[in-house]
Amino acid sequence: MVTLTGSTLTIEQMKEILLNNSYVKASEESMERVKACREKVEKIVDEEQVVYGITTGFGKFSDVFISKENVSKLQHNLIVSHACGVGELFPEKVSRAMLVLRTNTMLKGFSGVRPIVVEKLISLVNAQIHPAIPQQGSLGASGDLAPLSHLALVLLGEGEVFYKGEVVKTEEALAKEGISPISLEAKEGLALINGTQAMTAMGVLAYIEGEELAYQSELISSITFESLQGIIDVFDERLHTARGFKEQIDVAERYRNILSDSKLITKQGEIRVQDAYTLRCIPQVHGASWQVLTYVKEKLEIEMNAATDNPLIFDDAVISGGNFHGQPIAFAMDFFKLGVAELANISERRIERLVNPQLNDLPPFLSPEPGLQSGAMIMQYAAASLVSENKTLAHPASVDSIPSSANQEDHVSMGTIGARHAYQILQNSRRVLAIELICALQAVEYRGVEGMGSITRKFYEDARNIVPSIKQDRIFSTDIERVTSYLKGLSNTKNTFHQKTIYGG
Known part of the structure; x- marks a missing residue:
């Protein structure tokens, strides 16, 4: 059970909620804040004060006053139209x-909704009734209006939901779980849709899977390192301490741990004086990607606990502002794209080193019968294609803006596009690393599995249960997808082999 307070939600708790389907509840203190804030909204309505979004229209219609008897209709119209x-x-x-994040922001006590709205959102989470929300249509300011409107529809008993593995009508799922829909009252529709929860939710899932993929890239590339008899000196602690980047130092330490008892690695000067950059500079490149992940996690955790709707209701004032603007998350997601794309970029170059006979002493393209059988030749093509696609997706969404609402909302973040593309880059990068793993497993067989380190050997044995050795050309697309699913499956468990064996999780 994860207790939501409005200010203490973490990525680790989101892992529990998303990967283990943990239940959630609201803290008593946060619900008291919700109640107190709601009283202020009801006073505004009763006194017919002119306050944006409560007794006025929205966007360019902010100068249109809405009478007391129409405030509920205003909120309903807002949801269905958006x-x-x-x-x-x-x-x-x-x-x-998105359900969890929207609940958490309301629990800060600045949104002005009734407690029942929060309670219904929590009921949806705990019953695993999840709104079916189209991905496209958000500008990322005034928040994720279109996606969050599809979420809000479910509270009204409308739209569709994911329920027990299917997409069904909302009313059907609610009826089966004994949850009744509600009608929205003053401010509640706006409070539900004015925020950054779509881009942030997409970013949270991307981060959770991206963090695990970064760990996986270290283990996969360690097998490549053994296959190519890499020079272990490049992970020397003194070298990385001399530069000073914590993430680089940590990466080098993990490689020293992974390869500590390997017989396939070499010392400087034994075979070569220096390796190519894709081996020699792993700590520097992977470490820089970890710097990106560190930054992204920090920004996500701030936004997960942020009040992002408009207006915000304080003890002595109702203030209209722009906390719904997604620029901080837009930048974070564009940065995430670079970090994860680079993990794939260097992986593809390691694949080339594994399959190119001009760059190693292994059989050409790791073929069991070079010439008659192509082996891993076209797997490198597929990896190169994915890496190239990533480069186009990595173009920053946040540099674009198109005015909306008759130029009232004249600068937007496009953060949700950035988050969506970040997740797509992640999927592409996982496939590239799956290809590297297939090639590394094959190459290390030629080198001698008995010489592998104990950690890489255990991973080799696990992975060989997913993809067999290449004895004959076959449809490698099937292998790539099976290994990709295997790696993604590890991302979707709380304690992966990597975390337990190597990183102390």
């Missing part, structure tokens, strides 16, 4: 994350 998302649905885990 539910115009298009395209494929967000992954179900993203939808679950």
Whole structure:
């Protein structure tokens, strides 16, 4: 059970909620804040004060006063009119994350919703009824309006949801779980949709999977390192301490641990004086990607606990502002794209070193019968294609802006596009690393499995249960997808082989 307070939610808790389907509840103190804030909204309505989003229209209609008898209709109209998302649905885990994040921001006590709204959101999370939300249609300011409107529809008993492995009508799922829909009252529709929870939820899932993929890249490349008889001196602690980047130092330490008892590694000068950069500079390149992940995690955890709707209701004032603007997460997601794309970029170059006979002493393309059988030749092509695609997806979404709402909302973040592309880059990068793993497993067989370190040998044996040795050309697409699924499956468990064996998780 994860207790939501509005200010203490962490990535680790989100792992529990998303990977283990942990239940959530609201702290008593946070619910008291919700109640107190709601009283202020009701006073505004009763006194017919002119306050944006409570007794006025939205966006360019902010100067249109809404009478007391129409405030509920205003909120309903807002949700149904803004539910115009298009395209494929967000992954179900993203939808679950959006419910949790939207609940958490309301528990800060600045949004002005009734406690029942928070309670219904928590009921959806705990019943695993997750809104079916189209991915496209958000500008990332005034928040993720279209995606969050599809989330809000579910509270009204409308739209569709993920339920027990299927997409069904909301009313069907609610009825089976004994959850009744509600009607929205003053401020509540706006409070539900004015925020950055779509881009942040997508970013949280991308980070969780990206963190595990970064660990996996170290283990996979360690097998490559053994296959190519890499020079272990490049991981010497003194070398990395001399530069000073913590992430680089940590990466080098993990490689020393992974390769500590390997018989396949070499010392400086034994075979070569220096390796190529894709081996020699692993700590520097991977370490820089870890710097990116560190930055992204920090920004996500701030936003996970942020008040991002508008207006915000304080003890002595109602203030309209722009906390819904997604620029901080837009930048973070564009940065994430670079860090993860680079893990794939250097991986593809290691694949080339494994398969190119001009760069190693292994059989050409790791073929069992060079010439008659192509071996891993075209797997490198596939990796190169994915890396090239990543380069186009890595173009920053945050540099673009198109005015909306009759130029009232004249600068937007495009952060949700950045988050979506970040997740796509992650999927591509996982496939590249799957290809490296297939090639590294084959190469280390030629080198001599008996010489592997104990950690890499255990990983070799696990992976060989997923993909067999290449004795004959076959449809390698099947192998790539099986290994990709294996790696993704490790990302979706709380304690992976890597965390338990190497990193003390």
